[in-house]
Amino acid sequence: MNSAPQASYSWQARSRSRSRRWVLWTLLVALLVALLSTLVWLAGRYEVSQVQSRLEQDAAQMATDIRAALTRNVQSFQALQVNSPSPEVWRLLAADLLRENREMMRLESRDQALDLVAFAETPYRTSVFERLGRGATRSDVRFACTAAQRFSGPAYSTSYFLPQADGLGLEVLDMCLPVLVSGQLAGYLVATYSLPGILSELVGRRVARGQGLAFTEADGTRLAMYGNPTRGSRAYIAQQLLDLPGNTLVLRLESQRSTQALFPNLLTALVTAMSMALVAVLALLGRDMRRRLKVEHDLADALAFRKAMEDSLVTGMRARDLQGRVTYVNPAFCQMVGMEAGELLNNGVPPPYWPPERVEEYGQRQASRLALGATLPREGFESVFMRRDGSRFPVLIIEAPLINAVGKQTGWMSAILDVSEQRRIEELSRASQDRLQATARLATVGEMASLLSHELNQPLAAISSYATGSLNLLQSAAADVRQPSSNEDLQLAMRRIAEQAERAGKVIKSVHDFVRRREQVREPIEPRMLLDAVMPLVSLQARKLAVRVLIEVDPGCGPVLCDRTMVEQVLLNLARNGMQAMQALDKNRRADKVLTLRVRPAASNAWSRWVEFAVIDHGEGISEKLAQQLFTPFFTTKAEGMGLGLSLCRTVIEQHGGFLGFEAVSPQGTIFTFTLPEATSPGKPPELAVQAAPAS
Incomplete structure (x- = not known):
C-alpha cells in the first residue's frame, strides 16, 4: 500500500540529486569562465599599461x-x-x-x-x-x-x-x-x-x-x-x-x-590552453595510440621491404665502424666471399677475406683511408679478396661516410662489386683486338705484295747477273790461266751477290717481323730504331708512289717505353695514309710530294716526360665533315679499305698512356702526332701513388 509513495519519493530524490549535480557543474563552468575572462581582462590592461609606458619612454627619449x-x-x-x-x-x-x-x-x-x-x-x-x-x-x-x-x-x-x-x-x-x-x-x-x-x-x-x-x-x-x-x-x-x-x-x-587579441599575452594563453587541454587530452591520447600502432605497422613493412631489397642485390654491401671493424654485411657480400654473416661481423683486423700475403699492405692502406675521415674522395678503387676456399678474385670498392641521424659520422658504407667476369671479358676483348691488329697487318702486307715482287726482282736479277758473270769468269780462267785479274773480278762479283742476297733477305725479314704475332712486351727503345724498322716497308711504297721521305729526329729525345711491334704498326699505317693522301697532286707539283717523319720532345712536367712522333704530308687535307668520323671503326674513304687502321692506331697509343691527334698544315696537308712516355720518366710522386693504390 505504501509502495507508490515510496517510489515517488525515490524518484524525487534522484531528480533533486541530478539537479544539484547540474547546478554544481554549471557553477563550476561559470566560475571557470569568469576566472578566464578576468584573467584575460587583467592581462589586457597590463598590456595596455606596458604599451603606454613604452610609448612615454620613447617620447621622452x-x-x-x-x-x-x-x-x-x-x-x-x-x-x-x-x-x-x-x-x-x-x-x-x-x-x-x-x-x-x-x-x-x-x-x-x-x-x-x-x-x-x-x-x-x-x-x-x-x-x-x-x-x-x-x-x-x-x-x-x-x-x-x-x-x-x-x-x-x-x-x-x-x-x-x-x-x-x-x-x-x-x-x-x-x-x-x-x-x-x-x-x-x-x-x-x-x-x-x-x-x-x-x-x-x-x-x-x-x-x-x-x-x-x-x-x-x-x-x-x-x-x-x-x-x-x-x-x-x-x-x-x-x-x-x-x-x-x-x-x-x-x-x-x-x-x-587595432582590436585587442583574444589572448594578449603568453600567460593568459598558457592558462587557457592548459584548461582546454584537460578536456582534449584523452582524445589526443587515443589518437596517439592509433597513430603509434600505424607507425609500428609501417615500420615493420619498411623493414621487410629493406630486407627483400638487400636479399635481391647482387652488389655486396659492407659497413665498418671508425676502427675498421665490420658491423654489417648483406647476403650478396656473404655469397661473394663464401662466408656466413656471423663469421664477418665484429671481427678485428684483419678480416677473414683478406689474403694473408696482403694483410700488412691492406692494414696500412685502411689506416691511411680511415685517417682521412669525411674528406676521403668518393672514388672507386680495386682490390683483391679471398673466398673461404682460398681462391682470390678482384673487386671494385666504392666507399662513402656513414652518417647517423644527428649528422655524426659513425663509420663507412662500402658497395663491393665482383669484377672477375668483367676482367675475363676484358681479356677476351684484348685477345680479339690482338687478332684484329694481326689481321690488319696481314691486310697491309697483302696490299704490298705487288711492291714486294717489284722490290725483290731487282736484287734477284742482280744476283742472277753476277752469278752468270762469275761462271763466265771461271770458264775464262780455266781456258786461259794467264789472266791475273780474273780472281779479283770473281771476288767482286761474289761480294755483289752477297750484298743483293742480304738486301732481299732484309725485305723478307721486315715483312715477317711485322706480320708475326708476339707477346706484348714494353721495353725501352730509341725513337730512331722504331723509324728504321719500318723504313724498308715505307720505302717500298714511297718508290712506287714517287714520294720523298724525310726523317727528323731531335737528338735530345730519350728512349721510349712501348710495345715495339704495336708502335711500328702505328707508324706504318700513318706513313702509308700520308703517302696515299698526296696522290691527287698534279704532275707539276711532284716536288711537294714529301713525307716527313719527325721526332721531338713533347710538353712534359715534373713527374713525366713525353716524346712526340709526327707524320707530315702535303696532301689535300681532311675536311671538317670527314674529321668527325675519322677514328670511327670500319669507316673508310678507300674503295678496298677496312676502316680499322686509324681506330687501331688510337687504341694502341691510348694503351700506352699517350694521345693521337691531327691538325692541318699550312698551306696544305695534314700532320698526325702521337706521344709516348720516355723510359726515363720519374713517374708519379709518392703521395699520388699512395692515393691511387687500391685499399682493402
Whole structure:
C-alpha cells in the first residue's frame, strides 16, 4: 500500500540529486569562465599599461634627442663665428653647415642693430621667405635676439607659419645666438628651423611604422607632424614638453592599435590552453595510440621491404665502424666471399677475406683511408679478396661516410662489386683486338705484295747477273790461266751477290717481323730504331708512289717505353695514309710530294716526360665533315679499305698512356702526332701513388 509513495519519493530524490549535480557543474563552468575572462581582462590592461609606458619612454627619449641635436647645432654656430670670418667666407661655411643639417632653412649674420650682414639658405628647397619676405618676420627675430641677450645664450622665438608658393605652408621658428668678441656683443647669428624638418631629421628614424610624431601648442593645436599612424580602435598618446630658451613646445607621440587579441599575452594563453587541454587530452591520447600502432605497422613493412631489397642485390654491401671493424654485411657480400654473416661481423683486423700475403699492405692502406675521415674522395678503387676456399678474385670498392641521424659520422658504407667476369671479358676483348691488329697487318702486307715482287726482282736479277758473270769468269780462267785479274773480278762479283742476297733477305725479314704475332712486351727503345724498322716497308711504297721521305729526329729525345711491334704498326699505317693522301697532286707539283717523319720532345712536367712522333704530308687535307668520323671503326674513304687502321692506331697509343691527334698544315696537308712516355720518366710522386693504390 505504501509502495507508490515510496517510489515517488525515490524518484524525487534522484531528480533533486541530478539537479544539484547540474547546478554544481554549471557553477563550476561559470566560475571557470569568469576566472578566464578576468584573467584575460587583467592581462589586457597590463598590456595596455606596458604599451603606454613604452610609448612615454620613447617620447621622452625623442625630446632628449631633439634637445641634444639643437645643442650640437649651437656649438656648430659658435664654431662658425671663430676668427670673425669675412661675409664671403662666412657664406661658404654656412652653406656647408646647411648641407649637413636639413632641418635648417636659413642662416643669417646680423649686426648689433639686427641689420642683415650675410645669409645662406638651404640648397634642398626654394627660399621659405620667397612669398612674404624676411621683413615680415622681423618682430619674431627681434623677440628671439632680445631674449638671447638677456639669457647670454641662444634663444628661440615662437613658431610662426609661412605660406609657400606651391599653395602649402611651413611652420618655422627662429633661434638667435649672440656673437661676442673679447666679451663685447658684436652681432647675432640667426638660424631658421623647420618644425617638420626637426621631426624628420633629428628623430624621424626612431618613429616606427604605425606611429605619428607631432609638435603641438599647449592647447593641442598641431603645428607639424611626421609619420602617419594607422587607424585602429585604440589610440595611445604620449606627450613631452620640449623646453627651449624662450619657447616651449609639446612633443606628441601617437600610436594606433587595432582590436585587442583574444589572448594578449603568453600567460593568459598558457592558462587557457592548459584548461582546454584537460578536456582534449584523452582524445589526443587515443589518437596517439592509433597513430603509434600505424607507425609500428609501417615500420615493420619498411623493414621487410629493406630486407627483400638487400636479399635481391647482387652488389655486396659492407659497413665498418671508425676502427675498421665490420658491423654489417648483406647476403650478396656473404655469397661473394663464401662466408656466413656471423663469421664477418665484429671481427678485428684483419678480416677473414683478406689474403694473408696482403694483410700488412691492406692494414696500412685502411689506416691511411680511415685517417682521412669525411674528406676521403668518393672514388672507386680495386682490390683483391679471398673466398673461404682460398681462391682470390678482384673487386671494385666504392666507399662513402656513414652518417647517423644527428649528422655524426659513425663509420663507412662500402658497395663491393665482383669484377672477375668483367676482367675475363676484358681479356677476351684484348685477345680479339690482338687478332684484329694481326689481321690488319696481314691486310697491309697483302696490299704490298705487288711492291714486294717489284722490290725483290731487282736484287734477284742482280744476283742472277753476277752469278752468270762469275761462271763466265771461271770458264775464262780455266781456258786461259794467264789472266791475273780474273780472281779479283770473281771476288767482286761474289761480294755483289752477297750484298743483293742480304738486301732481299732484309725485305723478307721486315715483312715477317711485322706480320708475326708476339707477346706484348714494353721495353725501352730509341725513337730512331722504331723509324728504321719500318723504313724498308715505307720505302717500298714511297718508290712506287714517287714520294720523298724525310726523317727528323731531335737528338735530345730519350728512349721510349712501348710495345715495339704495336708502335711500328702505328707508324706504318700513318706513313702509308700520308703517302696515299698526296696522290691527287698534279704532275707539276711532284716536288711537294714529301713525307716527313719527325721526332721531338713533347710538353712534359715534373713527374713525366713525353716524346712526340709526327707524320707530315702535303696532301689535300681532311675536311671538317670527314674529321668527325675519322677514328670511327670500319669507316673508310678507300674503295678496298677496312676502316680499322686509324681506330687501331688510337687504341694502341691510348694503351700506352699517350694521345693521337691531327691538325692541318699550312698551306696544305695534314700532320698526325702521337706521344709516348720516355723510359726515363720519374713517374708519379709518392703521395699520388699512395692515393691511387687500391685499399682493402
